[in-house]
Amino acid sequence: MPEGEVDVEGKTCAVVGCDEPAAKIVGRSFVPALQALKLRLKNRGLRHIPLCKKHYKMAKEALEALRGG
Numbered sequence: 001m002p003e004g005e006v007d008v009e010g011k012t013c014a015v016v017g018c019d020e021p022a023a024k025i026v027g028r029s030f031v032p033a034l035q036a037l038k039l040r041l042k043n044r045g046l047r048h049i050p051l052c053k054k055h056y057k058m059a060k061e062a063l064e065a066l067r068g069g
């Protein structure tokens with residue numbers, strides 16, 4: 001399946017302490033952004049990381065900032 005088209009149904013956000021339903025599945029490229037936000041993942045070995053709407057938005061913005069805008 002192409003990136004972004006992984007089924008999010010039944011999945012919850014991978015961030016420790018967050019139990020929101022997943023809105024998006026992101027790839028490993030988001031890991032540095034999550035680390036920059038000091039968000040820890042429940043499972044570090046995931047290839048596809050389910051994120052809730054809030055954490056996806058935060059991570060996306062952090063990733064853009066890391067890439068220099």
Ligand SMILES: [Zn+2]
Nearest residue numbers: 013018052055
């Ligand atoms: Zn979350």
